Structures are given as structure tokens and as C-alpha cells.
Amino acid sequence: MNLRVRRRPVRYARIEVKPDGEVIVTAPEGFDVESFLQRNSSWLEGKMAEIDGLRELAESGFPVNGEFYGVVRGRKARIHERFKTVVLPPYPDELREELKRFLRPRIEELIESYAGRMGVSPGKLFIRSQRTRWGSCSGKGNLNFNLRLAAVPPELREYVVVHELAHLKHRNHSRAFWDFVLCFYPDYRPAREELNKWWGVLELNPYWRWLEGRE
Known part of the structure; x- marks a missing residue:
């Protein structure tokens, strides 16, 4: 798990899961982060499973208009709506x-x-x-x-x-x-x-x- 702990003068600790899967815990100094993560493990596993599903979708092509177009390498950028392809320039x-x-x-x-x-x-x-x-x-x-x-x-x-x-x-x-x-x-x-x-x-x-x- 890609975990980042931010120590802040907050009253309550909180967990945030970024779209790229990074887990950020914001907590005061001396707070037991490991136990906090264990108490919230079910919720965290659900969020990570959701992101894994998004990652599989995200890797299926170049998104345009809510669809995933095929990618072709070329010299000049172009979006082909008819052929559902994107020409990826240098x-x-x-x-x-x-x-x-x-x-x-x-x-x-x-x-x-x-x-x-x-x-x-x-x-x-x-x-x-x-x-x-x-x-x-x-x-x-x-x-x-x-x-x-x-x-x-x-x-x-x-x-x-x-x-x-x-x-x-x-x-x-x-x-x-x-x-x-x-x-x-x-x-x-x-x-x-x-x-x-x-x-x-x-x-x-x-x-x-x-x-x-x-x-």
C-alpha cells in the first residue's frame, strides 16, 4: 500500500484515498496510525478494490467522449471519431x-x-x-x-x-x-x-x- 502520513494539529484523524491509490492519513503527533488503519481495514479494502476496477478500465485505451479509443503512434495528433482512434504524436x-x-x-x-x-x-x-x-x-x-x-x-x-x-x-x-x-x-x-x-x-x-x- 502506498501510504503517506501527514502530522497536523487536527482533533480527529482521517483517511483519504487518492484516485491513483495513494492512501493519506492525516493525524496529530503521537497518534497510532497502524491501529487506525486496522480499525478501518474493511472500508479501505473496499476503496482499493474500487480503484483496481477503475485502473482496469483506465488502461483500455484513450478516453474520448466517454469511449476508449485505440491508440496509434504518428507524427501529427488527430482524433478519428469514425475509426475510434487517437494518433499520439511525439x-x-x-x-x-x-x-x-x-x-x-x-x-x-x-x-x-x-x-x-x-x-x-x-x-x-x-x-x-x-x-x-x-x-x-x-x-x-x-x-x-x-x-x-x-x-x-x-x-x-x-x-x-x-x-x-x-x-x-x-x-x-x-x-x-x-x-x-x-x-x-x-x-x-x-x-x-x-x-x-x-x-x-x-x-x-x-x-x-x-x-x-x-x-
Whole structure:
């Protein structure tokens, strides 16, 4: 087990399992971490089994639009939707740009579809490689979307767009915010759970690890 112990002045110890399988225990000085892990062994085994399942899925190809495409090595990056293949170029920058070209029109189409109905006027659209979130909305109304959205099923991408557009009405995650999201994306709860699974898949996928400079 890949274990990391963080000693912090906290009142209660806690366990966190990262998508890549790393186990992090945060506990005060002098706390018996080994006994703590033994008491939580059943829960921990379940989480590790879940990650093993995600790892098997993650290694089945290059994820695009919720599917796993075959990978071909080549000189120029390209996504072939018809043949379900991705041409992997020598350098990740080239593939990142190709994924941006793939993702941008799909995001723009969703914004155009929802903004009027939701009564919002978004600012500029940015697509970036982000390590902690699927999207964000700036104080100026600009929308930022994670390049990882090229990998997920279209309906999950749709939820993220609705979520960020809703922040143009409600800046926090208040009850009013979630009620507003519910009006336009009723299945937001299962969508959030599915997005968590896809985040884990992308953390484990060898091609996205290369793409994001994690290998």
C-alpha cells in the first residue's frame, strides 16, 4: 500500500484515498496510525478494490467522449471519431491543442443552448488543463473548462456547462444554486458521482498521465 502520513494539529484523524491509490492519513503527533488503519481495514479494502476496477478500465485505451479509443503512434495528433482512434504524436503539447479543437465547439454549442434559457450572459470561454476541478466561473463572468472534459460522456460535459452557467446567477453552492441547476439538469446528483469516477479514470489512464506531464 502506498501510504503517506501527514502530522497536523487536527482533533480527529482521517483517511483519504487518492484516485491513483495513494492512501493519506492525516493525524496529530503521537497518534497510532497502524491501529487506525486496522480499525478501518474493511472500508479501505473496499476503496482499493474500487480503484483496481477503475485502473482496469483506465488502461483500455484513450478516453474520448466517454469511449476508449485505440491508440496509434504518428507524427501529427488527430482524433478519428469514425475509426475510434487517437494518433499520439511525439510531444504532448500537440495533442493538447488537438483536444482543445475537439472540445471547444462542443462547449460553445452547449453554452449557446443553455445561456438564453437560463437568463445568463457568459463572458469569455477558456479551455485549460486543470488539476483540481472540471470548470470554474470568474468574477467577470468568464468560464473556464477543463481539457479533461474531452474524455467524458457528452451528458456529463453538459452538466458541467450547466453548473458553471448557474454560477452566473448564484456565486456559491447555496440551496438556491442547486435548485437553479435542478431546473435545467434534473439528474445532477448521479452526474456528479459519474464525474468523480471519470476523474479517477483520468488520474490512472497512462495516456492522460503522459498528456498532463505526470509521467
